[in-house]
Amino acid sequence: ARVRFSGWRLCSSSCITMDREEREEREDKEEREEESVDDLKSNQFLKPKFQNLTKISLGEDTYTIVGVPGAERADVKSGVNISEESSVGAFRVIRRSGRFKRNSVSPNPNQPQPTQSAELQQQKEMVSTPSSEAPSPDSPLACKEAHIRLKAVMTELETEHIDPQSILSELEYIRSVLENISSKVEEDIEDDLSELKSEAVPDEVRKWLASTFAKQEQVVRKTEERPSFRSVANAIRTGIFIERIYRRMSTSQLMFVPPDVDKYLKKVDDWNFDVFSFAKATKGSPLIFLGYHLLQIHGCLHKYKIPPSTLETLLYHLEIGYTRNSNPYHNNIHAADVLQTTHWFISQTGLKEWLSDLEVFALIFSAIIHDFDHSGTTNNFHVQSGSSLALLYNDRAVLENHHVAEFFKTMIENESNILNNMSKVEFREFRSLMIEMVLHTDMSMHFTQLKSMKSLLQSTTDAASVDKTKVLSLLLHSCDVSHPSKRWDLHHQWTSRCMEEFFRQGDLEREGGLDFSPLCDRQNTMVPQSQIGFIDFIVSPTLGVAGDVVNLVLEGRPDIDKPWNDILLVNKAKWQAKAESGETGIEVSDAVNDIKPHRVGTARHRENGLAECSEKNQIDKVEESVTILEGSYFIKEEILTMESLPPNVPTGEQGVTTKVQTSSTGSSWSIETEESSEPVQILDTPGKRRAPVSVDADSIKHQTETLM
Numbered sequence: 001a002r003v004r005f006s007g008w009r010l011c012s013s014s015c016i017t018m019d020r021e022e023r024e025e026r027e028d029k030e031e032r033e034e035e036s037v038d039d040l041k042s043n044q045f046l047k048p049k050f051q052n053l054t055k056i057s058l059g060e061d062t063y064t065i066v067g068v069p070g071a072e073r074a075d076v077k078s079g080v081n082i083s084e085e086s087s088v089g090a091f092r093v094i095r096r097s098g099r100f101k102r103n104s105v106s107p108n109p110n111q112p113q114p115t116q117s118a119e120l121q122q123q124k125e126m127v128s129t130p131s132s133e134a135p136s137p138d139s140p141l142a143c144k145e146a147h148i149r150l151k152a153v154m155t156e157l158e159t160e161h162i163d164p165q166s167i168l169s170e171l172e173y174i175r176s177v178l179e180n181i182s183s184k185v186e187e188d189i190e191d192d193l194s195e196l197k198s199e200a201v202p203d204e205v206r207k208w209l210a211s212t213f214a215k216q217e218q219v220v221r222k223t224e225e226r227p228s229f230r231s232v233a234n235a236i237r238t239g240i241f242i243e244r245i246y247r248r249m250s251t252s253q254l255m256f257v258p259p260d261v262d263k264y265l266k267k268v269d270d271w272n273f274d275v276f277s278f279a280k281a282t283k284g285s286p287l288i289f290l291g292y293h294l295l296q297i298h299g300c301l302h303k304y305k306i307p308p309s310t311l312e313t314l315l316y317h318l319e320i321g322y323t324r325n326s327n328p329y330h331n332n333i334h335a336a337d338v339l340q341t342t343h344w345f346i347s348q349t350g351l352k353e354w355l356s357d358l359e360v361f362a363l364i365f366s367a368i369i370h371d372f373d374h375s376g377t378t379n380n381f382h383v384q385s386g387s388s389l390a391l392l393y394n395d396r397a398v399l400e401n402h403h404v405a406e407f408f409k410t411m412i413e414n415e416s417n418i419l420n421n422m423s424k425v426e427f428r429e430f431r432s433l434m435i436e437m438v439l440h441t442d443m444s445m446h447f448t449q450l451k452s453m454k455s456l457l458q459s460t461t462d463a464a465s466v467d468k469t470k471v472l473s474l475l476l477h478s479c480d481v482s483h484p485s486k487r488w489d490l491h492h493q494w495t496s497r498c499m500e501e502f503f504r505q506g507d508l509e510r511e512g513g514l515d516f517s518p519l520c521d522r523q524n525t526m527v528p529q530s531q532i533g534f535i536d537f538i539v540s541p542t543l544g545v546a547g548d549v550v551n552l553v554l555e556g557r558p559d560i561d562k563p564w565n566d567i568l569l570v571n572k573a574k575w576q577a578k579a580e581s582g583e584t585g586i587e588v589s590d591a592v593n594d595i596k597p598h599r600v601g602t603a604r605h606r607e608n609g610l611a612e613c614s615e616k617n618q619i620d621k622v623e624e625s626v627t628i629l630e631g632s633y634f635i636k637e638e639i640l641t642m643e644s645l646p647p648n649v650p651t652g653e654q655g656v657t658t659k660v661q662t663s664s665t666g667s668s669w670s671i672e673t674e675e676s677s678e679p680v681q682i683l684d685t686p687g688k689r690r691a692p693v694s695v696d697a698d699s700i701k702h703q704t705e706t707l708m
Contacts, residue, residue, distance in 0.1 A: 284595030314416035328591030330374035440473035485564035496589035
């Protein structure tokens, strides 16, 4: 049986016969040549005498398989009898034991070991060759060579005899090797699955392995092919036509903004925006008006084709979710405050020029929902009490995970998906950005996040190398803790609300037999000292790093204004004065006077023949007769006067009257008339309306007919 391998043929029976002395001489010659191959520093310079060199290590022994060429003229002249098969070639296996060095009889434990000076001499001999003759920095042996030379340099530095020129030469070679390794590290050690080829495993298996066990890459927008001029022109004409139709439809459904609210929206660019007065002006709905206004002025509605009525519906449900637990601090007013501060960073620093439209949209909406459906307690409380949320999210960023998940759930359940017109790539990027930013509002990640950004500022001055996601996460976190940097009356009110919420948690912990969380014991907490520490160790460093990062990414522009620096000093001084005077507590907040959000009406455009003043009167009447509780509509217990007179002609209806007494008892409704005191029971309560008042079927029908 004959076996072919790499151009060589091996016979199953030995066809080579030679004298014992000649065979031993030949074996010694081949072994010496094989040793010379081992001494080479690169496998590229193998002598043609040996082909297809292969080494196999088994334990302490090394087996070398050498392909020996066919009969050479020297072999023929020497009188060696070579058969017909050996004229083609043969294999030879050489075993070398690693248990003791070559030319030694046996390992002797009593044999003296080489001294340190001998090792030093050996290292010097190993690097005696100049760097120019060393292996190329991109060759496989370069890393080992660099290690040997670096060790020799370190040893030489410990001696008195130092050759600066030699050391510089060696360090330059080592630098070249390390530079080559660092440039290839991402390609070579990115993923073990990169070695799987399509022919090695089925395509479906490879996809499964990659999606399950490999790290998922960030969403990257694909570069589109360069379109032709004709296609661009057609796209522009089509876009203009569609935009006109969209603007005509959307402007007819814009949300009505009362004059008192509009007065505050004109001051939205101020750092010290009075969000408490703004909340009262909106009658308990600051998030709806501010969120709608900012998304509109930043172009998000137009860019992503968001129907105004859908956005208004979503903001309404978010407002209700923020007030569900009646939190004094983590409520819709806090969300509006963080949203306004986020807008300040985007608009007043020039950061909008550095961000894409999608990143601006994601940052604004992350600020809107960053504390949605907050329980009024901390993550630590959920973990210690073993709440359902802690079990659901495995004790990690419990509330932050809940905020994001509840937002997407609310958007889908209430048929108010404002992301419908996004592409799949845009939606994945939007969702990824939102999750990353909201999760980084977890206070347990504060110092890690701040340390990472400080290291970035110290290591680079190139804005292109900055990770945008990390910058956006830091900005949202900075806005979330920024209330000590606002003027004293605003900061003091926020502090009072925050401490009241902490004390409520402390009461729950005392009732549940849990240890008090920090600042939650209303009997022993010193508020002024806590705020001084909060300013010194949290707020001031965070806003300082955020300002430096913004200056870095906006290279070439003047440094941004930092209004928080002076305000932080003033507020800290006032807390220090309180602490020195012996104060430990704080005044009760104004949270009990917060207005619950009401249903917000929208004004149709003047195209439909309705004036803003008449719409405002209609909305005032609606708000007087309707209130919202837990997302449902209930008529107040009051007498409603009918403006129209009863018909003059007889009708089939009984009990026609001009006044109706209404009341709600349990889940049923009752109506009493003047003519009869017996109540008429209506067992079915009105269902939950998903769309706002602006979604009028008649107006939509009118708009459609006008466009057609």
